[in-house]
Amino acid sequence: MSQSNIDAQPELIIEAGRAERQYWKDLWRYRELFYFLAWRDILVRYKQTAIGMAWALIRPFLTMVVFSVVFGNLAKLPSEGVPYPILVFAAMLPWQFFANSLSECSNSLIGNANLISKVYFPRLIVPTSAVVVSFVDFMISGIILLGLMAWYNFVPSWRILTLPFFILIAFAASMGVGLWLASLNVKYRDFRYIVPFIVQFGLYISPVGFSSNIVPEKWRSLYSLNPMVGVIDGFRWAILGGKSSIYLPGFMISIGFVVLLFISGIWYFRKVERTFADVI
Template identity: 80%
Template structure:
């Protein structure tokens, strides 16, 4: 009886589940992949469009014009002592950032299906890169606000120094909701139809075209259940200064909801990401 040499078989296993310590360490190790995905999407967005960067300026500008005419000229709503276009655009900035981030995040995993199904890396990198791309749009759109302030000779107060704090809150809100939608869109593809409805409906129930000060005092806390109310009011408080006031009970409620959305979004995403490669 001849001895046969047994050759062991090697299998490639893409390990989606990692301990928390290893996972967050891997996030740092794969940071270059995060930069690459974000930079790739930025190049695609601005190179393969007809008007490039101008699109990030035209869309919020036209929305601001419509809201100014409808709410400022026709409805004659109060402007908190500032030019109505500035009032509107100070809210358009965080809203556009939030809406763009939701749109990009919800489809980010599906768009990178080939990468996810073949290579291990922390899947959280994909939606984060999508939010970073939306943040670039946010920075470009900020040039319109600077132009409006120069046109109306409007000088912000010291509160403008707190703007990075509210930008961070807007980033957290976008990330929290975006993670939920990204994970749900993998399991239930119908969610791609839900996202445009959420953005359209949210635009009208958020104080973008009007000041939240017109909401009756006894309803303002309930109104602040919408986490974008606190984000938008915070932007206006920081940018407009002057008579702009922050409704602190509502802002703290919105801030708590943003934190809850972020934590629960990370939890749900981490819980479901081990199945992404199989489902996609």
């Protein structure tokens, strides 16, 4: 190559700290990558499965049946004046979304190691796309709730209009915990064994198969430190209408903890993000 051709080449200036200053703008600039990752994960999840997306219906439906039999028929726990399957599934929807998000987020960075180690883009796109994939399952599972309402001739009240607000809280809870687990799993691979335990344990200590109203009032505030308590109570309040009530002090504690998890999750993720390419 001649000297004149070399001189004609445009200069590439790498400005220190530019990625930090442009990070949130880059999230929007790389939105097509976000769409690609989310769509790819949806296709991979159901590719070569015999019944496809029906799995998003079967898993929560079978869990709902088991909980309805154990807690509703055998334990005879109160159902707040609504059919027990509806009580359970109103909680199963946000819980399944939360549990799937944790599982997908925790492995999202490891699963995209080749991409992360070779190309610059805001790494926050990866776990966020994993949560969105879980939200697709959430939307599909909502078909079961509609079917249960039709079966039992249950008509929701005006409170159902507030459901998007509680969905937003569920999304924040999923993102907050998911970002922590995704970050920690890069450095400490043991977390891939801990996450299934967290999900399984959380299912039993969250008010999925029963109403949180059965928890003694002296323990309600402590119990509400579980971020999913406020989310589940909110879903039931919105879906069951006047049949359900919210313990306001506990709800505020739970939502406050969700906000703390969300903010701290983003903070920690951003703090360790620059090391991902080296560690992976």
